[in-house]
Amino acid sequence: MVERFPPDVERALQRAGWFLERQVETSRWRAELIGLDMHPAAEAFLGEFGGLVVDAQGPGRTAARTPFELNPSLCVGEEDRFLAWGDETGRSLYPLGELDQGRFFLGMDDRGVILLVETWVAAFGPGDQGLIALCEGTMPTQLHAG
Numbered sequence: 026m027v028e029r030f031p032p033d034v035e036r037a038l039q040r041a042g043w044f045l046e047r048q049v050e051t052s053r054w055r056a057e058l059i060g061l062d063m064h065p066a067a068e069a070f071l072g073e074f075g076g077l078v079v080d081a082q083g084p085g086r087t088a089a090r091t092p093f094e095l096n097p098s099l100c101v102g103e104e105d106r107f108l109a110w111g112d113e114t115g116r117s118l119y120p121l122g123e124l125d126q127g128r129f130f131l132g133m134d135d136r137g138v139i140l141l142v143e144t145w146v147a148a149f150g151p152g153d154q155g156l157i158a159l160c161e162g163t164m165p166t167q168l169h170a171g
Contacts, residue, residue, distance in 0.1 A: 120142075
């Protein structure tokens with residue numbers, strides 16, 4: 026049987042409160058973020074991983090491991106940023122939370138790719154791959170600069 030996550034990533038997610046078949050209600054985030062539509066990819070991802078605070082630290086693969094929080098409420102007031110980058114990239118973006126204790130925002134596009142969103146946009150990868158990249162300290166690939 027193929028494992029979904031590498032053992033170290035699975036342990037980090039479990040320490041944050043994740044477990045198989047975890048289900049999280051997403052309606053509160055949908056109501057809080059004005060002008061943004063939660064697309065199915067974000068709803069599925071947040072429905073499983075929303076609310077987790079992952080305390081990743083130390084050296085990583087190509088970047089330092091940094092803590093992240095999957096809580097779209099942390100992005101309230103940043104709706105225009107996500108709308109603007111959605112227009113720029115031609116993708117619908119939805120906030121996921123924060124990386125590095127608020128230094129960067131995390132989002133997901135309508136294809137399920139986890140993105141770093143700031144004055145530039147970079148991709149960690151789709152769904153589970155993006156989550157693995159975040160946990161393992163993998164530098165995202167820059168898509169657009171501001």
